[in-house]
Amino acid sequence: MRIGFIGLGLMGSGMAASLQKAGHALVVHDIDRAAAEGHVSAGADWADSPAALARGVEAVFTSLPGPPEVAAVAEGDEGLIAGLAPGTPWFDLSTNGVMEVRALHDRLARHGIPFLDAPVSGGPAGAASGKLAIWVGGDRAVFDRFRPVLDAMADQARYVGGIGAGSVAKLCHNLCSTVMMQAIAEAMTIGIKAGLEPLQLYEAMRAGATGRARSFDIVHARWLPGNLDPAxxxxxxxxxxxxxxxxxxxxxxxPSRLSEAAFAEMTEALDRGWGTRDAQSVLDLQRERAGLDPFGLDANAVREVMGRS
Amino acid sequence: MKIGYVGLGDMGGALARRLQLSRPLTVFDLSEAAMTRLTDKGATAAGSLGDLARDCEVIFLCLPKSAHVRAAIFGDGGLSTALRPGTLIVDQTTGDPAETRAMAAELAARGVTLIDAPVSGGAAGAEAGTIAIMVGADPADHERALPILHDISPNVFHAGGVGAGHTMKLVNNLLSGAQRVLTMECLALAQKNGIAPVDAVRILMAGGARNVFLEKGVGPVVERGDLGTGFTLELMHKDIDLACRAGKDAGIPMYFGALTREMYQLAMNLVGAQEPVNSAAVAIDRIAGSKIVAGS
Structure with a gap:
């Protein structure tokens, strides 16, 4: 398949190389011509502009720093919109805002161009090795048609919903990642100041129940299926x-601001009379204040997800 | 009726000086200099806590923490070596309500009454006779103390039973402590958006966000970089910690309280626990990259 790829930085270069290795014919572009050298010597064609790149390809992928750079490659005489034929999809692998990708989707729809937000997670190492998640939002049929191309770049390509859904998943994931890191920092600074050696504390925590589990596993058996009684x-x-x-x-x-906030949550839950319910009942306070009904998830369906990745 | 005053620091000294305008006092402090400031104005110096307990029917205490109160009453050479039944102890410390109730119960077994009567309004308010006094006592004990308390200030409030004065003081200090750091954060917001802190204070004072810290506390900080003296970050943190503990005991999720406490802990770690409470502004400036402290 002939594919256009714009943005050959730390993330983009790994993914573009994966496409080449899988046998796809690439047309590449970057604001820095030198970034394309490795790809061109491996057989890729260089395009002088996004518009030139877009002509004659079956799909375009972009991997750019953020919203302004994505907007810049879209617009103008030399932009993607000027070059893309109707029906040729654009997958944006950048991390973008939800409102931004929805607006761009609507603007491109007027030109008949399917736009899908497809942010990734796995870091430069994952981009190079293919141990990578791609969360795709947009037209399901387009995702299905290009699934083999996505699979060539990532072992965890997922369709997550309509336009913007990929960005929601990515932002939620990175938010969790950040708050978890902060929680680890709070716990480690408390533990170290209380006299433990940093590496001993770290190793000790990794050996515990939460330490052994994957980051998100903690809620799968209790909170997700609403299985809070008996504890x-x-x-x-x-x-x-x-x-x-x-x-x-x-x-x-x-100072332990996150821990204090978590403690206040639990105090609020005890006030609700939930003291003898499962500890994860505290998380239902957040669900309630978000205005959400119980998720109504089947425990078996949750288990299946656990087995898939 | 002979009255004793123990603890003549910034606040206790000011309260004792005010009381001494209408009542002869016997005083005690570990600091000679603090004693002299009262004896120069006519007070009698007690040789020890035991001597003071022997001489006085009503004993005021104003110490840093409840732990000091316990030591002054029950410790070696403390008041309890000579306390007589019928003595009234009035604790003006910003104390721990639970500890105050515990000490009151221990003293009651010996026929001694302990009530709490902490104050709010600063040393200046104490000297001027305008300070607020919040009393935790049984009604009869409150009636007994009231004429003496009125000689310190007419603003005496009976908050409830023993410990209620200390609870109310913690409620007061949490609210004023939170107001202080929130005000500082807001001034950083104004300053980094190009509004001089002195102008921001002037505008806020005229609007709906007017508060006591803007009115009485922040001026020297934004005008001259003067962070004041006396009441330290550590003491503020102690009061807010006690308030949060009381909240925890009452089953209240202390979202704002706990966050406020952590902000003071952060300030203590950044600028030093013994720095005056307004040096929280230095910590805010450091973490926000702002300049609300004049001349910084």
Whole structure:
């Protein structure tokens, strides 16, 4: 398949190389001509502009820093919109805003061009090796048609919903990643100031129940399927553990804003009379205040997801 | 009726000086200099806490924490070595309500009454006789203390039973402490958007966000970089910590309280626990990259 690829930075170069290795004919473009050298010597064609790149390809992929760069390659006489034939899809692998990709989708739809947001996760190493997630939002039929191309770049390509859904998934994922890192920083600074060696503390935490699990596994058996009674671990006991931990933070003088917020959540849940329910009942407060009904997920369906990746 | 005053620091000294305008006092402090400031104005110096307890029917205390109160009453050479039944102890410390109730119960077994009567309004308010006094006491004990408290300030409020004065003081300090750091953050927001902090304060004072910190606290900080003296970050943190603990005991999710406490902990770590409370502005400036402290 003849494919256009714009943006050959740390992420883009790995993904473009994967497409070439899979036998696709690439046309490449980047604001830095030198970034394309490796790809061109491996057989890719160079295009002087996004518009030139777009002519004669079956799909275009972009991997760019953010919203302004994506808008810049779309617009103008030399932009993608000027060059793309109706029906030729554009997959944007950049991390973009949800409103931005929806607006771009609507603008391109007027030219008959399917636009899909397809942000990725896995870092430069994953982009090079193919151990990569691609979360795709947009037209399902287009996703299905280009599935083999996506699979050539990533072992975890997922259709997640209509336009913008890929970006929602990516932003939620990165938000979790950030808050988890902050939580680790709080816990480690408390533990180290309380006298543990950093590496011993880190190794100890990795050996615990949460340490052994993959990051998101913790909620699969209880909160997701709404399986909160009877408890395996009662909320009142977790409340006690967190109380002891933040008392330790007090004693050693470590500011712990996230932990305090989590403790306040649990206090609120105890006030609801949930002390003997499962500890994850506390998470239902957030669901309630988001205005969401119980998710109504079947435990078997959740287990199937656990087995798929 | 002989009255004693123990703890003559910034606040206790000011309260004792005010009380001394109408009542003869016997005083005690570990600091000679603090004692002299009262004896120069006519107070009698007690040789020890035991001597003071022997001489006085009503004993005021104003110390840094409840732990100091416990030591002054029950510790070696403390008041309890000589306390007589019928003595009234009035604790003006910003204390821990639970600890205050515990000490009151221990003293009640010996026929001694302890009530709490912390204050809010600063040393200047104490000297001027305008300070707010919040009393935790049984009604009869409150009636007994009231004429003496009125000689400190007419603004005496009976908050409830023993410990209620300390609870109310913690409620007060959490609200004023949170107001202080939130105001500082807002001034950083204004300043980094090109509005001089002095102008922002002037505008806020005329609008709906007017508060006591804007009115009485922030001026020297934004005008002259003067962070003041006395009340430290650590003491502020202690009060807010006690408030959050009381909240926890009452089953209240202390979202704002806990965040406020962590902001003071952060300020203590950044600029030093013994720095004056308004040096939280230095910490805010450092984390926000702002310039709300004049001359910084």
């Amino acid at each position: 395996t671990f009662q909320l009142r006991f977790l409340h006690k553990d967190v109380r002891l931990a933040i008392e330790l933070a007090r004693q050693v003088g470590v």
